[in-house]
Amino acid sequence: MGNLADRIEEYLKQILEKTTEGYIVLQRSELAGEFECVPSQINYVLDTRFTVERGYLVESRRGGGGYLRIIRLGLGIEGQYQxxxxxxxxxHLSRDRSNALVNRLLDEELVTIREAALIKSILSGNNLAGEFRDWDTLRASLMKDILTTLSRDDLV
Amino acid sequence: MGNLADRIEEYLKQILEKTTEGYIVLQRSELAGEFECVPSQINYVLDTRFTVERGYLVESRRGGGGYLRIIRLGLGIEGQYQxxxxxxxxxHLSRDRSNALVNRLLDEELVTIREAALIKSILSGNNLAGEFRDWDTLRASLMKDILTTLSRDDLV
DNA sequence: AGATTATTGACCTTTCCTGACCTTCTATTA
DNA sequence: TAATAGAAGGTCAGGAAAGGTCAATAATCT
Structure with a gap:
């Protein structure tokens, strides 16, 4: 509980709690400097503690002026997304089931009509009939991405 | 967001916003002087930030009385953007280009932030890396479907 | 002891910034 | 009028400044 990874996790979650933006931006090397550790230790913490399953999304950019951005995922209404x-x-997610699912999100006002139409048009996948072998698996995977995005705290 | 290239980009976009002509004209060396950088830095910014995908056109002329002209490309009215x-x-549509295009739709207020994030998460997902042979083609096809959906009259 | 989790360091990729050198255009001048 | 000097902008390669990856080792748990 007192190891380095845990302390860095704790620190990041604390400032993430405080922010009203729903996200924080930081420099990897700088944070590593504060904790007097090697920079890749930061990646370890992000990879193991700030995953989608645990309610976070991490974006980054390399090069001069690079950064790390940690985004908080909310629960949606009563944790529907999760x-x-x-x-x-x-x-595997069939086309029918995905449509039903989107309709439910619409019913519960978790998405707008336009968003629902967008999602359906993508997941209906008329484009790739034949081209892709396991479309149902792809559909499930895309649906997860969609739900994750919808629950981003920085988009409210 | 604090590096030089970003600041120059920001500055140029700001004066582009203000102008009614839809374009601005400037001198490369002069701008470089204002930002205290080497002139070729301006080219770097133009090459990476003011591309056609992002909605800009750059014209220039050398020699005495030379100039740079940055033109903002509107998407037209009444469905012409389609x-x-x-x-x-x-x-074929690469991930980077698709992100640029979605940002453009956002710029033009043709999509909301959430819709933009949604589309990006789907089109730039690492989901299918490897699984699908021609992801760039699929991406182009999906993006067109998305445009069609966005212009549906029944979704206003 | 064996398995899991943490830590480090060497090496890689992406993005940015600079400077040396190149091309094009205008104006001047022999 | 032809040559040329000067005033733009263009190109490209190299170095610097980020963050990413991976495998080897250390520490901790069961």
């Missing part, structure tokens, strides 16, 4: 997401893990 | 966009998409 609930649906758990059901999707490792699953 | 045509322009489709042209830009073509048959």
């Amino acid at each position: 609930q649906v997401m758990r059901q999707l893990i490792g699953e | 045509q322009v966009m489709r042209q830009l998409i073509g048959e």
